[in-house]
Amino acid sequence: MNLPLLNSRSRVMMFAPHPDDESLAAGVFLQRAVAAGAAIRVVYATDGERNCWPQRVLERKVLIRDPDRRRWGARRQEEALAALRTLGIGPESVEFLGLPDQGVTDLLLAGCSETMRRLADTIIAWQPTHLLVPSTLDTHPDHSGLAVLLGIAVDDYLSRYGIERLQYLVHGASESFARRAHELPHSPREMKAKRRAIVCHVTQVALSRRRFLSYAKRPESFLRGDERMIPAGDGPIRAFTRDRAALRLHVAFALKPLRAEDTPLYLLGRDLVGRLRRLRATLPGRSARIDLIDCATGAIASVGRYFGDAFRAEILLPTHGFAFSRSLFVKLDRRVWFFDEAGWLEVGAIIPQMAMQRPPAIGTRALAAA
Numbered sequence: 001m002n003l004p005l006l007n008s009r010s011r012v013m014m015f016a017p018h019p020d021d022e023s024l025a026a027g028v029f030l031q032r033a034v035a036a037g038a039a040i041r042v043v044y045a046t047d048g049e050r051n052c053w054p055q056r057v058l059e060r061k062v063l064i065r066d067p068d069r070r071r072w073g074a075r076r077q078e079e080a081l082a083a084l085r086t087l088g089i090g091p092e093s094v095e096f097l098g099l100p101d102q103g104v105t106d107l108l109l110a111g112c113s114e115t116m117r118r119l120a121d122t123i124i125a126w127q128p129t130h131l132l133v134p135s136t137l138d139t140h141p142d143h144s145g146l147a148v149l150l151g152i153a154v155d156d157y158l159s160r161y162g163i164e165r166l167q168y169l170v171h172g173a174s175e176s177f178a179r180r181a182h183e184l185p186h187s188p189r190e191m192k193a194k195r196r197a198i199v200c201h202v203t204q205v206a207l208s209r210r211r212f213l214s215y216a217k218r219p220e221s222f223l224r225g226d227e228r229m230i231p232a233g234d235g236p237i238r239a240f241t242r243d244r245a246a247l248r249l250h251v252a253f254a255l256k257p258l259r260a261e262d263t264p265l266y267l268l269g270r271d272l273v274g275r276l277r278r279l280r281a282t283l284p285g286r287s288a289r290i291d292l293i294d295c296a297t298g299a300i301a302s303v304g305r306y307f308g309d310a311f312r313a314e315i316l317l318p319t320h321g322f323a324f325s326r327s328l329f330v331k332l333d334r335r336v337w338f339f340d341e342a343g344w345l346e347v348g349a350i351i352p353q354m355a356m357q358r359p360p361a362i363g364t365r366a367l368a369a370a
């Protein structure tokens with residue numbers, strides 16, 4: 001197993017977009033952390049209150065209003081606490097941030113600096129050694145949105161203090177995640193405890209029992225922070241390269257019948273003084289050819305065209321104004337109904353050439369002369 005070993009000095013902080021993600025994604029990992037005597041903190045971004053269909057069925061109610069959602073969110077909080085108790089974690093180790101369920105990506109795209117500050121403060125105040133976060137490649141917009149918010153909020157802090165970031169995937173079948181993730185094999189006892197934790201989420205298991213319990217059978221897998229730099233994604237962005245001046249994307253996708261044809265493209269990162277910088281462009285639908293796309297901050301040079309229902313393009317995004325020493329996050333928004341086709345692609349920081357060169361070893365000249 002190529003995952004970090006935990007001990008009594010470890011401090012494991014998990015961010016879960018919704019109540020149930022702690023058990024589905026890390027029911028075994030958290031048991032290991034408890035067994036190792038590690039300090040543990042589980043932070044829920046949302047209460048999962050916008051969960052209309054299970055609520056309609058279980059409460060036999062068609063119209064769901066704000067008070068109903070609040071009641072549902074409180075019920076899901078209780079389920080999360082019960083699941084964590086099953087795994088050996090008490091309520092004193094739990095925090096609910098109350099961000100809007102199904103609204104995390106909207107917060108991100110609106111450039112919510114207050115949310116980012118809150119996330120950063122939560123992490124810095126608790127000083128974890130290991131941070132469990134959703135994957136940017138998850139197809140649930142709350143999961144990938146939270147991953148990007150956390151990535152932008154604290155990536156410099158994590159690298160400065162050597163904090164291990166482990167990403168987990170709950171939704172979708174990202175190949176680039178699966179290819180590089182490390183599996184955590186479980187014992188039959190750990191699997192049973194994970195199952196018991198999952199079924200504490202009564203509101204979720206009610207309509208999707210088989211799907212939820214399938215998470216207990218498969219091994220958990222985690223992507224380590226130092227393996228985020230990948231040359232290609234598994235969505236419409238097939239490949240990318242980054243230098244100090246620009247980000248070059250190779251894009252290919254087929255038009256879908258059920259979605260609006262214009263395709264928004266987002267680029268997020270830190271600007272030169274550390275603020276969130278956002279860039280939004282639109283790939284127009286079915287144009288014969290795209291030569292130049294305007295956006296708020298200038299022109300995006302691109303060459304692309306449709307071949308029947310297929311679109312292929314090479315897009316050059318100028319990245320002046322973005323700090324090259326920080327990660328960039330890019331996404332083509334091709335969602336149909338609720339889930340994304342693919343999550344966000346994280347493009348690692350450019351490490352200055354000087355820092356990558358090793359200092360000459362002491363005594364090299366003497367050895368060479370000998």
Ligand SMILES: [Zn+2]
Nearest residue numbers: 017018021170
């Ligand atoms: Zn979730």
